[in-house]
Amino acid sequence: MNKDLEHQFVTELENNQNIVHKVCTLYTNNRDAHNDLFQEITIQLWKAYPKFRGDSKFSTWMYRVALNTAITLYRKTKKSIPTQDYESVIFKIKADEYDATEEEQLKLMYKAVKELGDIDKALVFLYLEDKNYREISDTLGISEVNARVKMNRIKIKLRTILNP
Template sequence: MHKDLEKNFLADFEKNQNIAHKICRLYTTNQSAHNDLFQEITIQVWKNYPKFRGDSKFSTWMYRVALNTAISLYRKSTRKVKTQDFSDVAFKVKATDYDDTEEVQLKALYKAVHQLNDIDKALIFLYLEDKPYKEISETLGISSVNARVKMNRAKEKLKNILNP
């Protein structure tokens, strides 16, 4: 049973690992912090994987776990990531290098998004990922109406940052 769980996890995670990389890019400013956060997200997704019931798509569930991990770690005043030793984890994820060459033109946008609060960052990120409001509200645990209102406010903040 454990082997099947591990096999299913590896397949699901490797197929969706860009979610973790994108969230790491959004919440970190250097490669070392990116790697640490990616490792912590991987561990948290693995720890919570047995609780995944399939009520939503795996990617939606993974967004939620990854965003919650990033937000909770970066809300701490030290802004340091506390991690476990990766060798303590029984599995090995085949990580692919994150290639950001396609996103070079988005650097200004990411720089502006970094100035937003954690919830606004998450909203803009999910919006940029073309997630419908229903999925955004499920991921963040808020109502669809609340997601739309917060999204409009976050977009306005972003416009003001980009066009002072």
């Protein structure tokens, strides 16, 4: 891969890394697992980047790869996520620290969302990221109507979880 492509990738990843941190928070329960999943998603993004055609925004493509990676690994392991050796990756990315403790109210929401199924988690995540239903449906590969119906059902379920 040429240096320009590598530079573009690193720049885009640094600018959008909070997407990956948020996905990691949804699918992990501790800092080590979070870091491992972040690493694995970064590697999968790097491997897939040469195929990124730019048909969608980088962030939309990044959501899709990150969510697919997290869901795939979560389903395979359920408890621990295997990772690849980070030293084998050529580039270094300056990682901003993501401190979930600053957002106490979000902790309760994350806890409730973790009780949802994999696709429902992804749908809530995209909804909370202010994605419209078209973007959600494109990212998850479902119809726009299905995304709306699922979201309405999820809202009811979350209310039940948060207010027993």
